[in-house]
Amino acid sequence: MEDKNQDDAGQRAAPRKRADARRNEQALLDAAAAVFVRSGVQAPVRDIAAEAGVGMGTIYRHFPKRADLVIAVYRHQVEACAEAGPALLASASSPHAALRRWVQLFVDFLVTKHGLAGAMRYDDAGFADLHGYFLDRLLPVCAELLDAAVEAGEIEADLSALNLLHGIGNLCIGADKDPDYDAGRLVDLLVAGLRRPAGLAHSAP
Amino acid sequence: MEDKNQDDAGQRAAPRKRADARRNEQALLDAAAAVFVRSGVQAPVRDIAAEAGVGMGTIYRHFPKRADLVIAVYRHQVEACAEAGPALLASASSPHAALRRWVQLFVDFLVTKHGLAGAMRYDDAGFADLHGYFLDRLLPVCAELLDAAVEAGEIEADLSALNLLHGIGNLCIGADKDPDYDAGRLVDLLVAGLRRPAGLAHSAP
């Protein structure tokens, strides 16, 4: 456990960081998480630097783009969401039910992070990497759920996972700002609209 | 027709503008429209001033916020969309069909204006007025269509017009940037998901 430089069991080759560097990276992660909760994901970089008690240069040394910091802060939760996909598929009563529950999981995640959905927008150049990261991680999961539901004859096959994820992300924008806006309901309607009239091809259990 | 100062048959009391002021206002409107087509709605104010051949001060005299300029440019089309609602309700085969067609009209409008949907976001403070304008004009129309469909027993009553409009606006974000993203399809799914299983309460014609 108390190893020398063990952040990432994955890629060896990183030439061991200095202690102060590791300390600062962690401080930045903690500070960013706190600031994101307080002020939202679009909080100024300067605020985060101040909260962590480091200079601007330090932030950009560890996280070359603002998006990289955001990614790092939410990595664990994205990972958890990705892993929930196959699990739900195995445990839910049908692929469509699994899809529906997974989608709500994703919505809950997005909605609880002030402004994350907005920052993830496809057309936000500054956050292109964030967009890419979410897609890399979640697109295969979403596709698997979608395919399973198509396979089971529960939904039409004409919606790509990419479109669905995009749509969900978009629907969650602003959900944290307006208590009357119910992103979960809208997303659920969207997934419901996907459903075939019961008993067309195969039959649903 | 060649009146003295007749922009607005509505509110009297405006104390007659100078000729150069009227000329510049029109030039700005034209310039903004051109720039919006070329570079999108988020084009820098400076670009619009340059295109119109006026200074920054002039733009802000006529349109105190960037959003005011955007509103002015699209006012006609928003108006047309608003008026299409009752017309569709009168002509379509059912309220739900009317709703569906109206919604597609709105989607087409949003998608063809680079970045308009993005700028309209609820959580974009800079464009709060734009958001407000769209809502003022289109919310009653949407509510009317929704109510009619509920009345006819075609859809559930548990989705507010505000939520629906929000959702549609959100779904259209980025649609102009990514040719693979099909906002129209997603919105249609959403509206489809709203539909009651046929023949529940009243019966659909």
Add this chain to the structure above:
DNA sequence: TGTTGAGCGGAGCAAGGTTCCGTTTACCCA
């Protein structure tokens, strides 16, 4: 303990929205 380069801080740059204010000029009246 001396050397050295990884790491640090923060001034500075660019971009974009908005404001300020000295100058210009359209319009009214004599």
Add this chain to the structure above:
DNA sequence: TGGGTAAACGGAACCTTGCTCCGCTCAACA
């Protein structure tokens, strides 16, 4: 037609925000 005046103009300047640059510091290792 000639003045007077307030409306209108223009653009420099300001503020915020993301990101870069670079001289200084000090952790790590011999």
